[in-house]
Amino acid sequence: MSTLSLRLPDSLHQQIKSLAAQEHISINQFISSAVAEKMSALLTEQYLIERASRGNKKSFLKVMAKVPRKKPADHDRLG
Numbered sequence: 439m440s441t442l443s444l445r446l447p448d449s450l451h452q453q454i455k456s457l458a459a460q461e462h463i464s465i466n467q468f469i470s471s472a473v474a475e476k477m478s479a480l481l482t483e484q485y486l487i488e489r490a491s492r493g494n495k496k497s498f499l500k501v502m503a504k505v506p507r508k509k510p511a512d513h514d515r516l517g
Contacts, residue, residue: 444469 446454458468 454465454468458465461468463471
């Protein structure tokens with residue numbers, strides 16, 4: 439495990455301290471979780487952009503042509 443010295447504005451530190459206490463976790467756990475959530479969002483976006491770049495409209499339309507043309511079930515309808 440690594441140690442990291444982090445400078446935070448006092449107001450942010452107090453908010454983190456309060457929220458961590460509400461969750462019954464340490465400030466370290468709170469910050470680690472927040473960093474992990476942010477990383478997950480960024481890495482997911484990066485993954486989706488990379489996957490989209492490999493997309494092929496012709497192949498997509500070919501696969502979609504295999505989908506039966508029928509009305510969706512009531513629970514699947516929009517609006």
